[in-house]
Amino acid sequence: MKYGFFLLLIVLYGCKSSDKPTPNPPVTAVDTVGKFQNPLLTSAPDPWVTVKDGFYYVMHTTGNNLRIYKTQSLSRLSQARPVTVWTPPATGANSRDIWAPELHFINGKWYIYYTADNNGVDATHRMFVLENSSADPTQGTWTDRGQLNLPDNKWAIDGTVLQLNGKLYMAWSGWETDLGGLQNIYLASLTNPYTVGTTSRIRISTPDYAWEKQGFGVNEGPEFLVHNTKVFLIYSASYCGTDLYALGQLSADTSANLLDTKAWTKAANPVFGPNGGNGAYGVGHNSFFTTPDGSQNWLVYHANAGPGQGCGDQRSMRIQPFTWKADGSPDFGSPTPLTDWIKRPSGE
Helix, strand or coil, X not given: CXXXXXXXXXXXXXXXXXXXXXXXXXXXXXXXXXXXXXXXXXXCCCCEEEEECCEEEEECCCECCEEEEEECCHHHHHHCCCEXXXXXXXXXXXXXXXXXXXXXXXXCEEEEEEEEEECCEEEEEEEEEEEECCCCCCCCCCEEEEECCCHHHCCEEEEEEEEECCEEEEEEEEEXXXXXXXXEEEEEEEEECCEECCCCCEEEECCCCHHHCCCCCEEEEEEEEEECCEEEEEEEECCCCCCCCEEEEEEEECCCCCCCHHHCEECCCCCECCEHHHCEEEEEEEEEEECCCCCCEEEEEEEECCCCCCCCCCCEEEEEEEEECXXXXXXXCCCCCCCCXXXXXXXX
16 A cells, blocks of 8 residues: 555656746847837838937938937937928928938038929929028028029939039939939039039939839939949939839949049949848838948938838838948848847947
8 A cells, every 4th residue: 555655646746747837948138228120210211311420310201391300329219309490381392292301511501402392293393402500400590592403404303412522413313304204313513502513414324124113214312322432322223112112323433523424333233122021121212321430331221111011101211230342332231120139320
């Protein structure tokens, strides 16, 4: 009897022991102080970032006004509150569809370049410029410098400027005629931030490849990037409403005559594109910034989190660092997954 009793205890004890749950592996805590996740803003098409005196200034398309964010921690942008610096008139040439604003500091003053149309008529889209002499662009008075009289006076959007070798240039996306069709990238010189210095525009890119013609042929959103002896112009290709919207690249020598179309070379393939597995569709309309300490280069862009979300307010603002290839061209990699934790920009 004793033997049977002890045997029963052993069996029961053994069964009880085997029913214990297997301990879970230790959870590694995420460093939320030193890292962040994209997106910075859930709705921010055409994001633009510039850095001055330790502050990041951010703009993006709202459609009906111009707003500036100011922050010393870009990765915490959602905690900042934008300041509305300009509201369009009720009617007129720049009254509607305010798109793709950019903030530039040129010769001691701030300038905002933006595109707008006359009472919602898309074919009337043109480039406009505002000026502010305040040290802080979220303060002071913005003076309307009016429409930029670009050569040929055709449909024009997405203007950006480049200061190089003592000269000032503007690049933009436009139509060849008044009837629409392909969107090309044009270039002109400026004598000052609001005055065009050339009588003709130079077309430096047109949709050539199949990846530039998804939906319809588009080259838009040009952005300059200078590195060593090269100037790169990164642009957005294909219709923004397609999931295949991507970034293309033109390049020229900094010593070249940039107003000569032969000075520019186009990359045959996209340099940055969509990745559905990483939650990045319709990737494009980018900008760049260097951290205030000058140690890091970052790419800014918008993308949709899911397929078929089009060219609307679901385009979120994202950032990620990039490096340089051996040939001196930028290496943007692939869109960072939305689940990834990214080390904050240097200095934050």
